[in-house]
Amino acid sequence: MRTMIRSLAMSMLLTLGLAAGTSAMAQEKTLYIFNWSQYMDPEIIEAFEQKHDVKIVRNFYNSLPEMFSKLRAGGDSQYDIIVPSNYFVPRLIETGLVQKLDHSKIPNLDNLHPKFRDPSFDPGNQYSAAFQWGTTGLIYNKETLGEHSDTWGIMFDPKANTKYPFAMIGDGQVTMGMACAYLGFGYRCTDREQWKKAAKLVLETKKRENFSGFNDGTPQLQQIAQGVIHAGMSYNGDYVFFKSEDPEAYEDIGFSIPKEGAEIWVDNMMIPANAPNPDLAHTFINYILDAEVGAQLSNWTYYSSPNKAALPMLDEVLQQPPSTPTDAELKRSHFTPSLSGEDLQVFQQLWTEVQSR
Amino acid sequence: MKRSRLNRSLQVFWYLALLFLYAPLAIVVTFSFNSTNTYAKFSGFSLRWYEKLLENEIILNAFYNSAVLAITSSALATVFGTALGYGIYRYRHLQLGWLIWIIYLPIVMPDIVYGISQMTFFVGVHQLTGFLQPDLGTMIIAHISFQVPFVALLIYSRLVQMDPLLFEATQDLYARPWQRAWYFVLPTLRAALISAFFLSFTLSIDDFVISFFTAGPESTTLPIFIWSAIKKGITPEINAISTLLIVTVFTAAAISFAIQRARPAQSRSSQ
Amino acid sequence: MSERVAQGFSIRREWGRTTHLLGTIGPGVIWIVLFLVLPSLYLISVAFMTNGPYGLPQMPLTLQSFRELAGFGFLGWSPGNLYTLLRSFWQTLIATGLVILIAYPLAYYISTQPSNRRALMLLIVVVPSWTNQVIRTFGWMNLMAPDTPLSDTAAVFGLIPPQLGLFPSSFAVIVGLVYNFLPFMVLPLYAAFEKMDHDIVAAANDLYATPVRVFRHAVLPQTLPGLMAGTVLVSIPAFGMYVIPELLGGGKSMMLGNLVARQFAEASNWPLGAAAALIMILATLGGLLILRRIGRKLGGGKEVVL
Numbered sequence: 001m002r003t004m005i006r007s008l009a010m011s012m013l014l015t016l017g018l019a020a021g022t023s024a025m026a027q028e029k030t031l032y033i034f035n036w037s038q039y040m041d042p043e044i045i046e047a048f049e050q051k052h053d054v055k056i057v058r059n060f061y062n063s064l065p066e067m068f069s070k071l072r073a074g075g076d077s078q079y080d081i082i083v084p085s086n087y088f089v090p091r092l093i094e095t096g097l098v099q100k101l102d103h104s105k106i107p108n109l110d111n112l113h114p115k116f117r118d119p120s121f122d123p124g125n126q127y128s129a130a131f132q133w134g135t136t137g138l139i140y141n142k143e144t145l146g147e148h149s150d151t152w153g154i155m156f157d158p159k160a161n162t163k164y165p166f167a168m169i170g171d172g173q174v175t176m177g178m179a180c181a182y183l184g185f186g187y188r189c190t191d192r193e194q195w196k197k198a199a200k201l202v203l204e205t206k207k208r209e210n211f212s213g214f215n216d217g218t219p220q221l222q223q224i225a226q227g228v229i230h231a232g233m234s235y236n237g238d239y240v241f242f243k244s245e246d247p248e249a250y251e252d253i254g255f256s257i258p259k260e261g262a263e264i265w266v267d268n269m270m271i272p273a274n275a276p277n278p279d280l281a282h283t284f285i286n287y288i289l290d291a292e293v294g295a296q297l298s299n300w301t302y303y304s305s306p307n308k309a310a311l312p313m314l315d316e317v318l319q320q321p322p323s324t325p326t327d328a329e330l331k332r333s334h335f336t337p338s339l340s341g342e343d344l345q346v347f348q349q350l351w352t353e354v355q356s357r
Numbered sequence: 358m359k360r361s362r363l364n365r366s367l368q369v370f371w372y373l374a375l376l377f378l379y380a381p382l383a384i385v386v387t388f389s390f391n392s393t394n395t396y397a398k399f400s401g402f403s404l405r406w407y408e409k410l411l412e413n414e415i416i417l418n419a420f421y422n423s424a425v426l427a428i429t430s431s432a433l434a435t436v437f438g439t440a441l442g443y444g445i446y447r448y449r450h451l452q453l454g455w456l457i458w459i460i461y462l463p464i465v466m467p468d469i470v471y472g473i474s475q476m477t478f479f480v481g482v483h484q485l486t487g488f489l490q491p492d493l494g495t496m497i498i499a500h501i502s503f504q505v506p507f508v509a510l511l512i513y514s515r516l517v518q519m520d521p522l523l524f525e526a527t528q529d530l531y532a533r534p535w536q537r538a539w540y541f542v543l544p545t546l547r548a549a550l551i552s553a554f555f556l557s558f559t560l561s562i563d564d565f566v567i568s569f570f571t572a573g574p575e576s577t578t579l580p581i582f583i584w585s586a587i588k589k590g591i592t593p594e595i596n597a598i599s600t601l602l603i604v605t606v607f608t609a610a611a612i613s614f615a616i617q618r619a620r621p622a623q624s625r626s627s628q
Numbered sequence: 629m630s631e632r633v634a635q636g637f638s639i640r641r642e643w644g645r646t647t648h649l650l651g652t653i654g655p656g657v658i659w660i661v662l663f664l665v666l667p668s669l670y671l672i673s674v675a676f677m678t679n680g681p682y683g684l685p686q687m688p689l690t691l692q693s694f695r696e697l698a699g700f701g702f703l704g705w706s707p708g709n710l711y712t713l714l715r716s717f718w719q720t721l722i723a724t725g726l727v728i729l730i731a732y733p734l735a736y737y738i739s740t741q742p743s744n745r746r747a748l749m750l751l752i753v754v755v756p757s758w759t760n761q762v763i764r765t766f767g768w769m770n771l772m773a774p775d776t777p778l779s780d781t782a783a784v785f786g787l788i789p790p791q792l793g794l795f796p797s798s799f800a801v802i803v804g805l806v807y808n809f810l811p812f813m814v815l816p817l818y819a820a821f822e823k824m825d826h827d828i829v830a831a832a833n834d835l836y837a838t839p840v841r842v843f844r845h846a847v848l849p850q851t852l853p854g855l856m857a858g859t860v861l862v863s864i865p866a867f868g869m870y871v872i873p874e875l876l877g878g879g880k881s882m883m884l885g886n887l888v889a890r891q892f893a894e895a896s897n898w899p900l901g902a903a904a905a906l907i908m909i910l911a912t913l914g915g916l917l918i919l920r921r922i923g924r925k926l927g928g929g930k931e932v933v934l
Contacts, residue, residue: 032574038589057574058415060585065893070570072684073473074480078491078574091682165774165792170879172894206880209789213796213878222590228773228793238589246393246400341681342702348895349701355882356708363839367737374734377807378756381767385759388770437656444652449931451649458913459657463664464860465912467868469889470671470905471664478667502663505656507861510933514857515819517932518850534648548822551747552815556861559757559811565871566889583760591766599759606758610751 029054031280034061034070034079036267039132041300048287054280063171064088071097077274080281083131086266087173087336089121094340098127098270105282108289113308116266121338128268129285130306132298134237135325135333136174136217136263141230142252150256152182154231156205164230165212167220168202172351173336174263175202175214178233181261187334192346199350203357214355225249236322237303244302244317255322257329264325264333266306382603389596406593416582416598422493423562423578430500431557437501438508438553443542445509446516447524463503464510472570475499479571492573499571500564504557511556515549675902683896693903709887716867716884723805724863727813730806731858735817736847739824750818754811765804765875769795772803772876796878804872809865813858820854853932856923860933863919864912884908 033040037060045056061067064084068091071082076097084092092098103109109117109129116130140149144164153160155168156179168175179198180189189195205211212229220232221242236255243250269288271281287293294310304324305311317323325333339347392403410416441460445453463471475495482489489495523541531537543550565580572581583595675693677685699705738749756764772778774793783790794800824847832846848855868885882890888908891901916933923932 034574036588037586038592059574059577060582060588062585062588063893065896066569068896069473069892070476073476073570074491075476077480095682095684163789163791167878210792211880213880215879216588218588219590223773226770226773227775228769228795242394249393344682344896345679346702348897349696352882352887352890352895353706353708355879356712356887364740367733367740370733371737374730375752378753378810381764381771381807382756382759384767384770385763437659440652441656444649447652448649453653456653456657459660459665461913461916462668462909463660464864465909465916466664466668467885467888467905467908469892470668470902473892474667474671475663477670478663498663502660505659509656510857510860511816511819514816514853514932515823517853517927517930518820518823534644534651548746549819551750552819555750555754556812556815559754562758563761565761580760580762583762587762587766591763595760595763599763602759603755606751606755610748610755 029277029280031056031081031277031284032079032275033058033081033083033284034067034075035081035083036060039083039267039301041297044288044293044296044300047293048284051287052280052283068092068097071272076272077276079272080275080277081284082270082272083267084270085336086119086121086268087338089128089268089270090338091340092270093122093127097273099273099275099278100126101129101271101285102282105279106286106289108286111289111291111294111307111309113306113311116306119266120335122268128270129289131267131269131288132237132301132303133264133266133306134235134303135257135322135329136169136233136235136265137255137257137322138262139221139224139232139234139239140254140256141224142254144230147254148256149231149254150258152178152258152260156182156201158204158208161210161231163210165210165228166231167212167215167223167229167233168205169220169233170214170216172347172354173339174233176347176351177263177334177336178260179205181258184260187261187263188337190337190339190343195347195350199354203354206354206357221253224253235303236325237301240317240323241302257322257325257333259332261332261334263336264330265336382599385596386600386603389593389600391593394593406597410594410597410601413594415577416579416594419577419579419582420598420602422576423580426493426496426500426568426576426578427558427561430497430504430561431554433497434501434504434508434557435550435554438505438557439512439546439550441505442509442512443516446513460506460509463506468564468566469570471503472499472567475502475567476570490573491571491576493576495573496568496571496576496578499567500561503564503567504560507556507560508553511553512546512549515546519545671902672906673902674898675906677899679897679899683891683898685898685902693897693899694907696897696900697903697907712882712884712887715881719801719805719873719883720863720866722802723809723866724859726802726806727809727862728855728859731810731813731817734810735814735821735854738814738818739821746818746822750815753814757808757811761808761871762875764807765872768800768804768807768876772800795876796880798877798881800876801873804876805866805869808869808872809862812861812865816854816857816861817851818854820851824850849927852923852927856919856933859919860916863915867912867915868908 031054033056035058040058045058049056059079061070067082067084068088106129109125112130116133118124122128138149138152138154140154141164145154145161155166176195176198177187177189179201180194181187183194183197183201185191185194185198189198215223217234218238220229221234221238223229224232225242225246239255269285271278275281288297289307291307291309292313294305294307295313298305298310298318299315302318302323304318305314321329387399389406390402390404391399392401392405445456476491479489479491479495483491527537527541531540563580565584568578569581569584572578579598586592586595674685676689676691678688678690678692680686697709699707699709734753738746741749772793772795774791776793779788779793782788782794788794828850829842829846832842836842836845870883870885870889873881873883874886888901888904891897891904920933924930
């Protein structure tokens with residue numbers, strides 16, 4: 001027993017010594033990136049490190065609210081680049097957690113497709129530059145639920161599917177948006193009466209025996225192949241990725257943008273207000289917006305590129321649906337609205353209500 | 358007769374408990390050898406994820422940070438916590454009841470409040486003084502602060518079990534407090550100390566929320582990395598690192614067990 | 629003269645005791661006060677502030693958050709938070725009870741083994757907890773998914789419809805909780821058993837006929853401090869737990885820990901989160917008070933819980 005304690009102590013001291021050693025040598029210039037996981041080709045990182053003789057440290061977040069609270073608690077002085085989705089951009093700007101982009105340092109901004117050049121959530125790209133974009137649609141098991149399912153009724157209509165388990169997305173705004181769309185109010189509904197009806201629908205759906213649970217989009221893709229669920233909500237790019245990774249397991253899994261409407265989203269690069277290396281951050285944003293790098297990024301993530309100059313260099317699978325939706329599909333896909341103040345509180349109370357019952 | 362039947366059934370129970378404890382881990386280990394990135398089924402044996410793992414600096418770094426954090430904080434917390442538990446036991450007649458509420462605070466405070474408070478505090482102090490920049494150091498501070506009460510709790514529960522007269526006797530036997538501690542208190546507490554260290558280590562190596570907030574960009578630990586990674590579902594690399602962790606711990610245990618066996622005289626001290 | 633010497637001795641002794649007291653209790657308490665009590669004062673005060681447009685605290689001071697916590701929202705009164713509270717209580721109770729039932733025989737069995745084997749066995753119990761909580765939970769998700777031996781067996785007995793799995797469900801949540809907290813009970817119980825006087829148990833074995841009475845009169849009194857410590861270690865974290873309910877329960881039913889965490893994240897209402905945390909801290913401390921009282925009663929007036 002004493003030997004055990006002694007050897008524990010020894011190994012402890014050893015690791016401490018090592019730690020002291022490594023921290024002393026890290027003095028070169030470093031770029032800190034806070035991003036979603038599995039969202040960046042490591043080769044791009046390496047290439048940038050070599051080209052500019054810097055070190056890149058990457059941290060990841062699980063959800064936007066989590067990233068937001070970390071930034072709020074003082075994290076805005078820790079990171080140089082963050083990659084929030086469209087509906088969190090206004091929130092970050094208005095709370096002063098991000099800084100304006102210096103367009104003179106980002107000439108490649110002109111590579112962006114006109115659609116992404118002047119977005120509604122950040123007019124004139126004053127604070128943000130698009131990184132990747134995609135859609136959130138319906139995933140379903142073709143064998144059990146039909147070859148061509150293109151309605152949210154598969155979840156919200158109690159008669160359409162009484163037997164097979166299904167999941168909804170844990171992000172309240174997305175799931176409520178889908179319920180709104182199914183009820184005919186449109187994905188972007190913000191009217192309180194409409195919200196109440198949508199919340200009621202989600203609550204009723206939640207109580208059904210074959211409702212499996214609230215989960216994130218990508219884990220649902222794993223669950224559907226496993227048979228845990230037969231229908232769910234997920235992202236186009238991850239669907240294409242899993243399908244190419246294991247064609248056999250995903251042969252019977254379909255992805256559609258339901259006729260009632262669905263979500264389109266853009267993730268954007270932004271620079272926190274007190275970033276340690278804002279200059280290097282600008283250089284990095286410019287690098288990502290390069291045509292070739294943009295194509296390389298998309299070919300790795302399986303999401304479509306907002307970079308117009310990169311489009312011709314995308315893999316074939318990315319040039320067709322669902323990675324690149326058809327015009328008709330795009331027309332019925334909408335951005336998630338950015339809420340604030342009383343609207344945000346009313347919505348959250350409703351959603352808390354749905355979750356606590 | 359009665360006794361041996363009890364022992365037999367306890368033994369069966371032990372093995373059932375092992376099955377319960379290790380069944381989920383068996384799944385983790387199995388899928389770390391899966392040849393594809395999906396969990397639909399086991400598609401074939403492959404070492405692909407271990408190769409990828411060894412190239413993945415982020416995971417290896419996180420693994421290293423976790424180890425340093427857990428070992429350092431548990432060791433220090435065991436020291437502080439043992440002293441605390443002992444002190445409260447020794448001076449329980451001094452009306453120190455109010456102290457209990459301070460000691461319990463770390464146990465009852467919701468993790469997220471804990472983490473945000475400490476992060477705000479560390480960042481504030483850093484801006485004012487230049488000390489306490491969020492990194493591994495602040496994480497160690499944070500972890501110790503929640504481990505200490507758990508250790509004290511365990512040590513105290515062990516001390517209460519003892520005969521108070523023993524203390525009186527040692528007071529005469531060993532005059533100086535440190536002699537008393539070294540020759541009497543610590544040997545008596547051995548089992549509780551080991552339990553306390555394991556407990557602290559477990560708390561530290563598994564903590565996510567408090568770590569997430571008190572970490573700096575370069576001190577990401579495994580739980581932080583894994584939590585952010587499950588956004589995209591658990592990748593086989595995470596299974597691979599977990600497998601390596603299990604193997605490492607057992608190898609270390611086997612080695613120290615072997616050393617112990619080689620010197621059986623030592624292990625039979627004061628029981 | 630001799631009086632002064634005696635006085636000097638007693639002063640010295642008093643002085644020695646004070647330093648001893650400070651030396652033992654001091655570091656731990658100072659650490660907690662400096663690095664936790666102080667930092668958390670600000671966040672607790674947030675509970676009395678107004679919620680800003682993006683959930684951040686603002687002046688003026690108000691009790692609005694506590695009203696909201698009681699269920700009064702924009703849409704009238706709702707019992708949602710009450711459900712959450714009751715659910716958390718219920719879940720804690722079941723999980724702690726089951727953990728005690730499993731941990732007792734395990735800790736006892738380990739303590740009866742040769743001394744050089746005990747540390748290893750303890751390690752075997754603890755090691756699964758060193759692989760990440762998410763990873764372990766993930767293992768259970770796979771074990772209890774549809775079309776697995778466990779789920780199929782349950783379906784054969786008619787416990788679940790055949791196309792569904794054992795996961796996600798509240799059953800799965802309980803399994804996950806028991807799994808997660810087992811070591812926290814085994815460790816203190818083992819520390820208690822290790823010092824138990826086995827002669828008393830043997831004597832009790834002759835004295836009382838049934839194992840239940842042996843346990844009640846010989847084992848329980850001796851291991852009570854360990855049991856109470858373990859109960860604190862298990863029940864309090866279980867009360868605030870939310871990762872396991874989220875993953876194994878399919879995020880269908882909100883827990884108290886969840887309610888608090890959500891306010892600082894997606895629900896964007898720091899004042900409400902702080903208020904909920906404050907109530908939760910008070911409720912847990914109240915629970916502790918009760919546990920200590922139970923401990924004192926069972927322990928014959930001795931303060932068995934720290």
